[in-house]
Amino acid sequence: MQSRDVDSLQKVWAWLIAGMIAYIPANIYPMLLTSTLTERSESTIIGGVVELFAYGSWGIAAIVFAASVLIPVGKFVAIVYLATSVQRRSAVNRHGRHKAYEVVEFIGRWSMIDVFVVAILSALVQLDTIATINPGIAAVSFALSVIFTMLSAQAFDSRLIWDADRTQQ
């Protein structure tokens, strides 16, 4: 009988690394394949943000940037912080760890906003030769990355935070 999931941290690290691996092609490969009558363009996440920013759509650019870059990267950073701090049983900022865990749990469900956008656009804009939008490989990679990080967050046993607090006392 064990009151703690002894393999929790292992799972956290494993899912986290898988999510980070999947996040690389999600940024390299194109997210959207846009074909119009005269041209055919592929846009990556960062490329799309830069383009939106160049066109003056700062708000949308900020939203896309937050959803596609800030949130995933923030999750990676938060999970890494939680895992390392629990392992090292660091005494610094014990309250902060709780906050970090809550944030990770909260924003995890919003991470899929990018994938939703791509899925909706792909479904709506299918006008044959005039204009067509198809999801790129990056969409699949990004979805996988989000799923992996969510699994990583779920694998984290929040009681370990308390255990770590107690051992320090």
Added chain:
Amino acid sequence: MSDADDIGPAPLDVRPARKRVWQRLSLVWLVPLAALAISLWAAWQSYEDRGTLITISFENASGISAGETAIKYRDVTVGEVEEVEFSDGLTDVLVHARVTKTVAPFLDDDAQFWVVRPDVSVRGITGLETVLSGVFIEGNWDTQADVAQTQFTGLEQPNLTRANQRGTRVVLRADDGGSIAAGAPILHKGIEVGYLEKPELSFNGRQVIVSAFIESPYDRRLTSSTRFWDTSGFSVSFGTGGVSLDVSSLASLIEGGIAFDTVVSGGEPINEGHRFDIFPSEQAARDSLFTDPNAEVLEVAVLFEESVSGLAVGSEVRFQGIRIGEVSDLNAIVVGDTTEAQVRLQAVLAIEPSRLGMGPDATVDDALTLLSDFVTRGLRARMVTGNILAGTLFVELVEIEDALPAIMNLTSGEFPVIPTTASEISDVAATAEGLLARINALPVEELMDGAIDMMDSFERLANDEYTRATPAALVALLDESRELINSNDLRAIPSDLRNVIGDLDSLIAEAADAGLIADIDAAVAAASRVATNIEQSTQNLPQITANIEALTTRANELELKALVTSATQSLNAIDAFLGTADAVAFPAEANAALSTMRALLDDVRAGGAIENVNAALASANEAAKAFEDAVSTLPALAARANELVDQTEAVVNSYSERSRFSAETLATLRDIQEASDAITSLARTIERNPNSLLIGR
């Protein structure tokens, strides 16, 4: 049990068994491992598939954009431009592109690249698809994988020929490239079978070289006997064959064109890159049909003493009417020593041995030997007029029967010399003069004199006064006749006659009532006797008839001309008569006479004359008897008639000489008028005393 609390065993130090590292590892680690593996594999795959980077340099990269412009081979996209940059020194535009790995090995030194842009020309519109999609780079290479290259130089103009297109490429040479344009069609019997590439100057700058591509299967028509000629525009040639106007199709008029044909069989198949000459016209091409541009020609010289005006470089050389070569050079040379030097005009004849009937293997020396033999047998050169109007000449080699012995001079000058004979030059002036001389010799003046005489005769005839008078006299006669007929009096005659007849009718009816018939029978019987006597007395008639025949014969012998003249005169006389007032008055008088007669008849009826008729008939009976007696004297009458005929004959005879016929006629007519007057007076007399008619007083 409290002891147990105190001295109980020490609390268990329960701690999990220390597992080995690999035992403690979770299976979850497989997930990132798999993700990593997949990512690495994808990266490697992407790297493997990304194709070969090639660099194409263009002078002008108009429309090419990195990441968009495709590279196409036979309309299939095989690559994409990745980067466009300038070469060192900004001389060229370097286009870096990736082509798929499948085609990369075929990009050897024959690969060509050019930019496809919309192009509108007389040949049509090409590259229209690039208007929407933007330009693309078209590549062309053959299907033989050779040493692959990555550096290429792009073409500024599209290459018209696909590297693997079936056909034959030949090289055409022309003196003038004015009518040759890249893409101009090559026609064979009027259909387009190929096209020209871009013309270029030859290495020495004297000719225009153009590569031509003949598509399969038409390239099978190409042999070494094929001739190409220029069909662009229209040409007017004015040579020994007369004037020739050649207009080809309107298309080639605009864009130029080359045509070829192979008229004779027996040519050898050609290889790729065979050289042909472009002749300026079809005629020139056909004339040169037997000319092999690479064959050697025998050059011989002819020295003319007279002017060679009209002879030109290119003039024909004929042997017994067949073209065997042409004049290749004309110049003046000095012959003889300094003391007796003479200037002669030297024409160099380029003779093709194959045209002398010597076969394709004959050499120049063979031909020279043959010509030498001919010269010793009398072969001479002379100039002959080719076209009288143009004054062109050609050189003819003829065999002169009684030629002075001569041999071919093989050694003295630059060329072997063929001796000459008198030229047959007939120029325009001489020919025209001969024509005029013959026209001059025609008997034009005699012909004109005869025509003038004939016209004079006609004129005299027309101006003759008799000729002119006849119509006028006839017209006047007709006018007056019409006037006479139209007079009211003449028209009234028929109605008056009808009235008279009616009166007579009623008179006769009354006579019948009075029992006149028996008397009439007696009268008829008496008349019958009279007729019998007449019949007897007519036995003398044949004599009369004979006399009349004689008279007729004499009359026939009369001169017609005199008769016509007299007839004319008589017509005039009649004319004059009709013009008199008496003639016009005649109908009125006749009418009056008839009226009188009718009145008379009325009186007869009214005056109880019928009673007198019996007596009258009795008198008539007596008269018939008297007449019977008289008839008995008919033979005497016949004799007198005979005399009358004789007299008439005399009259006719006298008439035949110079008679007064017309005067007599006029008198006769006047007598008629008098008779008319007499009738009138008679009628008036009868009117006054009707009984006199019956009683004879």
